[in-house]
Amino acid sequence: DAKTTQPTSMDCAEGRAANLPCNHSTISGNEYVYWYRQIHSQGPQYIIHGLKNNETNEMASLIITEDRKSSTLILPHATLRDTAVYYCIVKGLGNAGNNRKLIWGLGTSLAVNP
Amino acid sequence: NAGVTQTPKFRILKIGQSMTLQCTQDMNHNYMYWYRQDPGMGLKLIYYSVGAGITDKGEVPNGYNVSRSTTEDFPLRLELAAPSQTSVYFCASRGLAGLEQYFGPGTRLTVT
Numbered sequence: 001d002a003k004t005t006q007p008t009s010m011d012c013a014e015g016r017a018a019n020l021p022c023n024h025s026t027i028s029g030n031e032y033v034y035w036y037r038q039i040h041s042q043g044p045q046y047i048i049h050g051l052k053n054n055e056t057n058e059m060a061s062l063i064i065t066e067d068r069k070s071s072t073l074i075l076p077h078a079t080l081r082d083t084a085v086y087y088c089i090v091k092g093l094g095n096a097g098n099n100r101k102l103i104w105g106l107g108t109s110l111a112v113n114p
Numbered sequence: 115n116a117g118v119t120q121t122p123k124f125r126i127l128k129i130g131q132s133m134t135l136q137c138t139q140d141m142n143h144n145y146m147y148w149y150r151q152d153p154g155m156g157l158k159l160i161y162y163s164v165g166a167g168i169t170d171k172g173e174v175p176n177g178y179n180v181s182r183s184t185t186e187d188f189p190l191r192l193e194l195a196a197p198s199q200t201s202v203y204f205c206a207s208r209g210l211a212g213l214e215q216y217f218g219p220g221t222r223l224t225v226t
């Protein structure tokens with residue numbers, strides 16, 4: 001079972017920031033938070049990951065709360081091409097046992113509107 | 115690099131037929147994965163491999179078989195197709211030290 005909970009759907013106006021929340025209250029100390037997205041009918045695409053510090057790359061920013069029980073993915077200036085399903089996943093570092101796998105939930109369907 | 119490629123893109127099978135879904139990656143990645151995605155659902159892991167000659171079951175392996183004779187290729191075999199196997203199949207790979215998985219474009223399979 002997925003270890004995260006996300007809203008089923010969200011809307012955002014084009015050009016505005018999209019803030020996608022994720023709850024992971026049972027996260028353990030060595031587990032990372034990953035975000036992927038899946039544009040309709042395509043394979044998922046990696047966006048960003050983090051452990052406890054906030055992270056930023058060319059696609060998005062990831063804000064993780066101090067207690068690590070929740071996080072927010074921020075798309076600073078959403079475009080129509082950002083319309084997709086966004087998945088938040090937690091996974092431990094390393095390659096042993098369950099750390100070899102990603103467990104996918106249902107994600108958040110983000111609609112960016114003109 | 116082409117990344118992860120999958121063939122075919124689409125396929126229709128009759129019940130009881132068999133087929134192989136092909137997956138190839140050119141990034142020299144150790145880890146490879148097969149997922150299925152049913153409409154409106156997240157991805158379910160079928161099988162994965164941590165290197166040539168080593169495979170392991172995921173969450174939903176029944177009805178499927180895999181092999182990994184080379185680093186590049188990870189084919190998925192359906193022996194007796196059933197309507198419940200109608201789905202979109204994604205292959206992915208990951209480097210040994212990498213944290214992100216790279217996905218192929220998917221194969222849309224219909225069993226009737």
